[in-house]
Every structure is written in C-alpha cells, then in structure tokens.
Amino acid sequence: MLTPAIRDEIARLGRADIMVGIPSFRNAATIGFVVRAAQAGLVQYFPDLRPVVVNSDAGSPDGTGRVVVETEPPEYVERILLVRPTNKLSRVSLTYPEVEGSGGKGAALRTIFEIAAALEVQALVVVDSDLRSILPEWIELLAGPILKGGYDFVAPLYSRHKHDGTITNTVTYPLTRALYGRRIRQPIGGDFGVSGDLVKAYLEAPGWTPDVSKFGIDIWMTTTALAGGFAICQTRLGAKVHDPKDPGADLGPMFRQVVGTILRLAVANADRWREVRGSREIPAYGFERHADPPPLDIDVVRLLSEFHAGSLTMPAAWRTMLAPATASDVEGRAAEAGAIAASILDREGREDRAGEGLLRGDARTAAAAAFSFPDELWTRVIYDLIVAARRDPEAIDRNVAALVPIYFGRVASFVIENRDLTTVRAEDQVERQARDFEHQKSYLVRRWSDEEPAPADPSSAATPRTGAEMPG
Ligand SMILES: Nc1nc2c(ncn2[C@@H]2O[C@H](COP(=O)(O)OP(=O)(O)OP(=O)(O)O)[C@@H](O)[C@H]2O)c(=O)[nH]1
Numbered sequence: 314m315l316t317p318a319i320r321d322e323i324a325r326l327g328r329a330d331i332m333v334g335i336p337s338f339r340n341a342a343t344i345g346f347v348v349r350a351a352q353a354g355l356v357q358y359f360p361d362l363r364p365v366v367v368n369s370d371a372g373s374p375d376g377t378g379r380v381v382v383e384t385e386p387p388e389y390v391e392r393i394l395l396v397r398p399t400n401k402l403s404r405v406s407l408t409y410p411e412v413e414g415s416g417g418k419g420a421a422l423r424t425i426f427e428i429a430a431a432l433e434v435q436a437l438v439v440v441d442s443d444l445r446s447i448l449p450e451w452i453e454l455l456a457g458p459i460l461k462g463g464y465d466f467v468a469p470l471y472s473r474h475k476h477d478g479t480i481t482n483t484v485t486y487p488l489t490r491a492l493y494g495r496r497i498r499q500p501i502g503g504d505f506g507v508s509g510d511l512v513k514a515y516l517e518a519p520g521w522t523p524d525v526s527k528f529g530i531d532i533w534m535t536t537t538a539l540a541g542g543f544a545i546c547q548t549r550l551g552a553k554v555h556d557p558k559d560p561g562a563d564l565g566p567m568f569r570q571v572v573g574t575i576l577r578l579a580v581a582n583a584d585r586w587r588e589v590r591g592s593r594e595i596p597a598y599g600f601e602r603h604a605d606p607p608p609l610d611i612d613v614v615r616l617l618s619e620f621h622a623g624s625l626t627m628p629a630a631w632r633t634m635l636a637p638a639t640a641s642d643v644e645g646r647a648a649e650a651g652a653i654a655a656s657i658l659d660r661e662g663r664e665d666r667a668g669e670g671l672l673r674g675d676a677r678t679a680a681a682a683a684f685s686f687p688d689e690l691w692t693r694v695i696y697d698l699i700v701a702a703r704r705d706p707e708a709i710d711r712n713v714a715a716l717v718p719i720y721f722g723r724v725a726s727f728v729i730e731n732r733d734l735t736t737v738r739a740e741d742q743v744e745r746q747a748r749d750f751e752h753q754k755s756y757l758v759r760r761w762s763d764e765e766p767a768p769a770d771p772s773s774a775a776t777p778r779t780g781a782e783m784p785g
C-alpha cells in the first residue's frame with residue numbers, strides 16, 4: 314500500500330512518540346504557519362517526547378511540500394522559545410498514494426495513519442493545512458488528553474461563525490448525537506487527536522469507501538471511534554479561522570462525500586444506535602475560550618434558487634428517497650423558495666435599471682425573510698435517507714446528490730432565521746435542531762423496523778408513515 318519512497322522515509326525516521334500529520338492540497342500559502350505552530354507546540358509542551366511532523370500531500374503543483382521542509386529551520390524554535398529542543402525535530406513531506414483508485418483528504422490521512430503505526434507513536438495529532446488560527450498550544454490541547462488522560466479520540470471544540478460549518482450544524486452534529494447518544498459538537502472539524510491504539514483500529518476497520526478517501530474521512534474517524542467504544546473527549550481550541558467557503562458555491566462535493574459516508578455508517582452500525590435514546594455530554598478539555606470568528610457571507614438567493622431548481626430536475630429522486638409526506642412537504646417549500654427568489658431577482662433587476670444597484674448579503678437575506686424550512690421537516694428528510702440507504706445501497710450516491718438542493722433550502726432557512734442573531738445565540742438554533750433529531754428518533758426506529766426483514770422486492774416495501782402521525 315505504501316510507496317517505496319514512504320517506506321524509505323519510515324525506515325529513516327525509525328521511531329517517534331508523537332506525530333503531527335497534515336494533509337494538504339495546494340496550501341503553499343498557509344501550510345508554513347501550520348508547520349511552525351506544530352513544531353513550536355511539540356517542543357514547548359512535549360520536550361521529552363520524540364516528535365515528527367508529516368505532511369501528506371496530493372502532489373500539489375504550488376510547492377506545498379517544499380514549504381513544509383523549507384519553512385524556518387529548527388533553530389527558529391530555539392530562538393522564539395528560548396529552549397533547546399531535547400530531541401531532533403523531524404519534518405517530512407510525502408506524496409500519498411491513492412487508496413483503490415481514490416485520492417483526497419482521506420487517502421492523505423490513510424498514509425498518515427500508516428506512518429504513525431509504523432513509527433509506533435503514542436499520539437497522533439491531525440490538523441488542516443489552511444488554518445490561520447492554530448497556536449502551538451493546539452498541539453497540547455489535542456495530544457494532552459491522550460497522553461495524560463488516557464483518551465483515544467479528541468474532537469475539537471471551536472467558536473465558528475454562525476454561517477461556517479453548515480454541514481456540521483445541519484447533519485453531522487445532530488445526526489451523530491441522536492444516533493449514538495454522544496454530543497460531539499464538531500464531528501468533522503478536521504483537527505483531531507488520535508491514540509496509537511485507535512490509529513491501529515482505523516487501519517483495520519472495514520468500510521473504507523471512495524468517499525472516505527475524500528472528505529468522508531472526518532465523519533468516518535469520529536463514527537469509527539464511537540462505534541468501537543473508544544474513549545472520546547473534546548478540546549477547546551478557540552476560533553477556527555481557515556480558507557472560507559460559501560455553502561452554495563463550494564461545498565457540494567464535500568456535502569455528498571460526508572453525507573454519503575454518514576449514511577453508509579448509519580446502516581452498518583444500526584445495532585449500535587437502535588436502542589440509544591437521548592444523549593449525553595462528553596468531557597471537554599482545556600481552558601474556556603471566547604473568540605470572535607470572522608464573518609462569512611452567504612448568498613441566500615442563490616441557495617433558494619438552487620433548492621427550487623432541484624424540485625424541477627429531480628422530483629422523481631425526491632419521491633423515491635423520501636416518505637410521501639416528507640416529499641410533498643419538501644416540494645411545497647421548494648415552490649415557495651422559487652417564488653421568493655424570483656421576486657427578489659425581479660426587484661433587483663428593476664432597481665438595477667433605475668441605477669440603484671443589486672441587493673447584497675444582508676439585504677438579500679432580509680428580503681427572503683418569508684421563507685422557512687422547519688427543523689421537523691429537515692429531521693425527517695435525513696431519517697428517510699437512512700431508511701432509503703438501507704433499502705437500496707446502490708442508490709446512496711444518487712440520493713445524496715438529490716439531497717444537495719434540499720440542504721441548500723435548509724441552510725437558507727437557517728441563515729434567514731439567524732440573520733439578527735449573534736454567533737452565540739445562533740447556537741441555540743443548532744441545539745434546537747439537534748433536540749428535534751433526538752425527539753424524532755422514534756420515527757427513524759419505526760420506519761427502520763417496519764422495513765424488516767428487508768423485502769426482496771422494493772415495490773413491496775412497507776408503506777412509510779405519514780408526517781401527520783409524527784411527533785414534534
Ligand atoms: N492530501 C489532500 N488533502 C486535501 C485534499 N483536499 C483537501 N485537503 C486537505 O484537507 C484539509 C481540509 O480541507 P478544506 O478544503 O480546508 O476543507 P474545510 O471545508 O476547511 O473542512 P473543515 O475544516 O473540516 O470544515 C486541508 O488541510 C486540505 O489541504 C486532497 O485532495 N488531498
């Protein structure tokens with residue numbers, strides 16, 4: 314699985330106690346800062362351990378790997394911290410091989426796991442290469458719970474802007490919480506601590522799909538740790554500042570990979586979640602942080618238009634993957650979204666001709682205030698998708714693609730509802746959605762049981778219950 318170059322590198326490194334792994338793809342502009350923070354953190358907080366920093370790169374043409382090995386020399390750490398590193402600071406950059414023909418962040422991490430296992434590290438810290446807000450202390454915050462507290466998996470806790478982390482807020486947080494009963498606020502945060510034992514378990518775990526080789530990796534890691542009964546905690550990192558993304562413009566493929574993975578995992582782990590009701594907190598490590606993350610602008614009109622367009626191009630898929638009552642509710646909301654978006658664009662067109670320019674950002678959001686996509690409906694959409702994923706695993710990719718415009722509708726509603734709220738207050742809406750996932754779990758369990766044993770002929774599947782009978 315490993316390339317000869319990577320095997321040589323492992324032989325050269327020998328053993329290490331603590332490793333920082335950094336996946337990258339065209340991050341030359343930002344990765345140097347991340348590497349320097351990692352090195353300073355390793356020296357400052359773990360002076361007695363043998364450290365290594367490994368960058369697993371996609372073969373970026375922008376020189377990302379060169380930046381990693383050429384960023385400030387080790388004396389730099391000595392100069393800024395006024396301590397002499399006890400152990401040599403090894404820093405390497407490698408091009409990772411694809412996993413069964415698929416490359417991406419997950420394939421990069423697979424190579425990082427292989428190296429960590431070969432070096433027999435006690436703790437592996439994984440951080441993203443586009444981070445602006447990483448500090449040396451993050452290394453302690455992510456590895457400390459493993460080395461001092463005996464934890465196996467450390468998930469990040471950050472303050473993120475209310476518009477950042479939309480896949481987390483709408484799907485991975487509420488669904489992971491409702492299924493497995495643990496409140497991991499950032500299950501796909503991208504910055505993690507993993508014990509040596511869990512690294513080995515990852516290398517042996519089943520269910521490594523092409524999506525896991527891409528952005529499915531984060532939810533796969535979190536869910537595999539949960540389902541395997543590993544000791545999990547969270548750690549307070551402060552603000553996550555990284556290359557920003559607008560969900561309508563940038564996040565489509567990532568959404569499909571993350572949600573495809575979470576659905577496959579939900580089907581595979583049904584025995585782990587069927588009996589779980591409610592949820593409990595998991596411990597948080599580190600001193601409290603109050604940080605103001607930078608704002609992120611979201612174009613609501615674009616989201617509403619895409620939601621509406623989805624209802625025109627994929628009504629058949631929606632009707633196959635959703636229970637009938639859910640599908641008709643969603644289609645009704647999509648029609649509203651289309652009407653509201655059209656009236657805003659129409660008004661902007663008129664004002665533009667009158668020389669007053671287009672509405673932007675907040676003004677567009679305010680103009681769309683009549684639109685809403687309620688929590689209860691979104692919960693049922695996701696639960697219907699889990700049932701559909703079990704009924705027809707072959708259709709998961711198609712279903713998740715058809716879910717993207719519905720997700721845009723839900724995100725638009727969320728942005729509209731939160732438009733006058735601070736990031737702290739917007740958190741209440743995320744919690745409300747998460748509670749609804751718990752509340753309606755009986756809907757999922759009932760639909761899941763109704764379909765048992767899975768019928769050979771899909772047309773004879775039990776009729777799904779209608780929304781009117783549902784709680785909440
Ligand atoms: N090796 C490799 N790394 C990738 C690839 N795509 C993304 N990454 C890395 O994965 C990390 C996260 O990617 P981003 O594009 O920043 O994704 P994000 O939206 O910030 O994801 P979150 O921070 O988890 O919300 C970064 O370190 C990227 O460099 C890829 O194709 N190959």
Ligand SMILES: [Mg+2]
Binds near residue numbers: 441555556
């Ligand atoms: Mg990022």
